[in-house]
Amino acid sequence: MSAAVSGAAVFDDREGVARLRLVGDWTLAHHAVLLGQVNGLRSRIDARVMVDASELRVLDTAGAALLLRLLGGEGVHKLVGSDSGLSEGGRALLAAVGDAMVGRGAAPAARKGSAVGDVLAHIGEGVGTFWRHAVDLLGFVGLTLSAMLRVGLRPSRWRLTSLVANLEQTGLHAVPIVALLTFLVGAVVAFLGATVLADFGASVFTVNLVAFSFLREFGVLLTAILVAGRTASAYTAQIGSMRANEEVDAIRALGLDPVELLVLPRMWALLFALPMLTFIAMISGILGGMLVCVLSLGIPVPMFMSIIANDVGVSHFIVGMAKAPIFAFLIALIGCMEGFKVEGSAQSVGTHTTSSVVQSIFVVILVNAIAAMICMEMGW
Amino acid sequence: MSAAASETIIQVRGLVNRFGTHVVHENLDLDVRRGEILSVVGGSGTGKSVLLRSIIGLIRAASGSVRVFGEDLLALPAAQRSLLERRFGVLFQKGALFSSLTVTENVVLPLIEHARLSRPEAIRLAEVKIALAGLPANAGDKYPSELSGGMIKRAALARALALDPDILFLDEPTAGLDPIGAAAFDQLILTLRNALGLTVFLVTHDLDTIYTITDRVAVLAQKRVLINDSLAAVAALDDDWIQEYFHGPRGRAASVAAVGEESH
Numbered sequence: 001m002s003a004a005v006s007g008a009a010v011f012d013d014r015e016g017v018a019r020l021r022l023v024g025d026w027t028l029a030h031h032a033v034l035l036g037q038v039n040g041l042r043s044r045i046d047a048r049v050m051v052d053a054s055e056l057r058v059l060d061t062a063g064a065a066l067l068l069r070l071l072g073g074e075g076v077h078k079l080v081g082s083d084s085g086l087s088e089g090g091r092a093l094l095a096a097v098g099d100a101m102v103g104r105g106a107a108p109a110a111r112k113g114s115a116v117g118d119v120l121a122h123i124g125e126g127v128g129t130f131w132r133h134a135v136d137l138l139g140f141v142g143l144t145l146s147a148m149l150r151v152g153l154r155p156s157r158w159r160l161t162s163l164v165a166n167l168e169q170t171g172l173h174a175v176p177i178v179a180l181l182t183f184l185v186g187a188v189v190a191f192l193g194a195t196v197l198a199d200f201g202a203s204v205f206t207v208n209l210v211a212f213s214f215l216r217e218f219g220v221l222l223t224a225i226l227v228a229g230r231t232a233s234a235y236t237a238q239i240g241s242m243r244a245n246e247e248v249d250a251i252r253a254l255g256l257d258p259v260e261l262l263v264l265p266r267m268w269a270l271l272f273a274l275p276m277l278t279f280i281a282m283i284s285g286i287l288g289g290m291l292v293c294v295l296s297l298g299i300p301v302p303m304f305m306s307i308i309a310n311d312v313g314v315s316h317f318i319v320g321m322a323k324a325p326i327f328a329f330l331i332a333l334i335g336c337m338e339g340f341k342v343e344g345s346a347q348s349v350g351t352h353t354t355s356s357v358v359q360s361i362f363v364v365i366l367v368n369a370i371a372a373m374i375c376m377e378m379g380w
Numbered sequence: 381m382s383a384a385a386s387e388t389i390i391q392v393r394g395l396v397n398r399f400g401t402h403v404v405h406e407n408l409d410l411d412v413r414r415g416e417i418l419s420v421v422g423g424s425g426t427g428k429s430v431l432l433r434s435i436i437g438l439i440r441a442a443s444g445s446v447r448v449f450g451e452d453l454l455a456l457p458a459a460q461r462s463l464l465e466r467r468f469g470v471l472f473q474k475g476a477l478f479s480s481l482t483v484t485e486n487v488v489l490p491l492i493e494h495a496r497l498s499r500p501e502a503i504r505l506a507e508v509k510i511a512l513a514g515l516p517a518n519a520g521d522k523y524p525s526e527l528s529g530g531m532i533k534r535a536a537l538a539r540a541l542a543l544d545p546d547i548l549f550l551d552e553p554t555a556g557l558d559p560i561g562a563a564a565f566d567q568l569i570l571t572l573r574n575a576l577g578l579t580v581f582l583v584t585h586d587l588d589t590i591y592t593i594t595d596r597v598a599v600l601a602q603k604r605v606l607i608n609d610s611l612a613a614v615a616a617l618d619d620d621w622i623q624e625y626f627h628g629p630r631g632r633a634a635s636v637a638a639v640g641e642e643s644h
Contacts, residue, residue, distance in 0.1 A: 027544065028495050028543060028544050029495075031495065031497060031501070031505075032496075032497075035501065059575065060544040060575075060576055061508065061509060061512060061541060061544055061572075061576075062495075062505055062508075062544055064508075065504070065505055065508040068508070069504075088574070089574040089575035089576070089577070090575055092571045092574055092575050093571060093572070093574075093575030093576065096512060096568065096571045096572075096575075097508060097511075097512060100508070100511035100512045100514070101507075101508060101511050104507070104511060104517050244479075244525075343525055344479060344523075344524070344525025345479030345480050345523060345524070345525050346479045346480055347479065347480030348479075348480075348525075
């Protein structure tokens, strides 16, 4: 095949007859050159122009589209019908492109918006989204609770295999990361306490600080935030991919309840796993604090233990542990709910996974703050 | 044109593909000539799609050679390989449209990335391709998840045609289309082949497509290409599977329809 020759449109109207010669390759490779010529000639082309395509070498769909723009639908129709020297294949292609584009106008211009208007619109959308999320969450809580009651009364419909599998994923596999993180945070809290309390000559109270904070707040809060990042995202991605793949619709079509099949085992798994992880987090955080106390404050282990046994009431442990199932319930629900909102595209899975992590961490911190206030007022 | 027609554009020699212990292809040979429409047929699980993926370089074969335009894709440096890949148009079995982009954006993507068109120009051209593939004008702004199965196929064809490729690989293009749409699809492929001199590599189960538009048929069976010849020669071969395929009730109906069409 000889070298490609850039296409061209040559126009002249000598002797009162408008002639248009099409030469060379009208292909995508020469699109830019051809486009310039087409735009320059378009105003001079009318219905009476004689088109000569005998020197046209190659025509592809991009070239055909340009010809269509140059000559218009009528002109292309005439060119296909007339004896213009166009090859058989080129004629068929031009006819196909011309027919396909019948009745389609130019692309509408892009909408222009003002910056201020866009900002206001975004704020409005944001508020609306927040409100919808809250309503959706409440609705989903109701749906899950009713499914829970229905299934709970019939042990034959408990899905133990799925529950155990989820328990392993969300509970057992999370133990190392939860233990390590809370251990480190425990050590940091002890260091902080030792530094600040030393000024008052009260560094022995570091023990109380570590024990109080981990039993009441940090143990459960750190665990819940970790689990929100780890498990809520996993739930959303799992259920979301099933949604995108129409698997959830298949479950419905088989006469099964997706909430019962997908949500309940995950929720129960987290309801068991999060309290257990919280317990591990408390122990591990206190161990971290103890290490610092032993090494830098010279408080021996038996003394550390006796201070906790004497000064720290069991009520703090109960308050901490009581929050765990609540957090577990919310995290599992948000994770599953966002999964069900996925709509078919890969981007949608990503958006909802992000949303589920952000929402569950937000809800955990919010509920924890409310719980702290209630406990303070009640003197628990 | 006759000299060019016999030129081999895809040459597969001694191809072996296996997944674990499961051997899909064993010493498979196949030639595709420039400008022809080749149908690859075979029972389910005979590795038709695997063959297609080996040719376009998505799967590295265990042994054997695949040469496209006389080059071994997997041995080329990345830049040269990309240049060759631009001359392919591939329509995957499920469309493989980018789900986070609209149909128009899907078609625009290769035009902007490879043909270096400005965005408004690429959009104009994309609209032509979308129209050519038989989609309504309002389909361009939709996301793939909002389209029906047949429309996804058409949108994927529009994307495959975006760069006006030399070789078009179609993996079951008419599966899931209604008969009218499938017939229009066949005609479109034929028109494009005649106008652009495209080479079309078609994996299909659609007997109507085979009878209406294909030049040659390659039958995959027993882990290799059993025969690669004109439809008449293939249909006449003495092999149980081929006889059942082409002379079963559906095969007979399609052949009668194709003959009827020609006599009109």
